[in-house]
Amino acid sequence: MMTFITQDKKALYRNAARKLLVAAFWLTIWQMIYMNIKQEILIVSPVRVLQRLLELSHDSSFWQSTMNSMVHVLVGFMLGLAAGIVLAVLTSSFQTMHDLFYPLISIIKATPVVSFIILALVWIQSPQVPAFTAFLEVLPIVIGNVTSGIAKTDRNLLQMANSYRFGIVKTVRRVYIPSIMPYFTAACTTGMGLAWKTSIAAEVLAATKISIGGWIYDSKVYIETADLFAWTAVVIVMSVILERLMINLMNKVGKKYNVNL
DSSP states (O other): OHHHHHHHHHHHHHHHHHHHHHHHHHHHHHHHHHHHHOOTTTOOOHHHHHHHHHHHHTSHHHHHHHHHHHHHHHHHHHHHHHHHHHHHHHHHHOHHHHHHHHHHHHHHHHSOHHHHHHHHHHHSOGGGHHHHHHHHHHHHHHHHHHHHHHHTSOHHHHHHHHHTTOHHHHHIIIIIHHHHHHHHHHHHHHHHHHHHHHHHHHHHHHTOSSSHHHHHHHHHHTTOHHHHHHHHHHHHHHHHHHHHHHHHHHHHHHHHTTOOO
């Protein structure tokens, strides 16, 4: 028992050390580029970005803006998730629903994000644009992945469930969910990253007040390169944190249904 624990700790330390070395490598490259250019209007040093982040963190508007942007992302993501699951089930179960909705889904996938943002600015109020844009980006990903999971469900298992008269609820829980979970997890992790990108882009174009995108827009207007890098770093960190939380949640759900993700 102690041997396994020691081995696990060693593996954890090696993994952490490897990640630190990778981070150090890219930070060194960044610093070298900065030292070579020597123009802070074009690029600032990692130290200056960290310094600016610490300065911003002492302002209450920093945390309020971060929370507002997170709400925009999560609202759009959850709406896209819910609508995507419902539409995936409907389009997989009924050919008419498939024929009705898939042209619309194809249009959403093919249309540039900036077009949706500009149209949304005409249709709805500016504060709702980021969540709406995130919703549109997440929707087709969830539909595509969940539909693939349903289509690739083992037919032998479905026949067995029918033979033993599982019923709809038990069949969904014992057969469909374990089959769909890997595809659903991939949709969640991919969708979360896209939701952050599109939501922040919408905040920038909509000049949304008290949001990360709003601060990025201001940093562009006033040519505050340090602020631009600092807020971009916040977006990256928040996106990674939420993605890791999503993966951990999906792993726990997968274990419940005996699925290795």
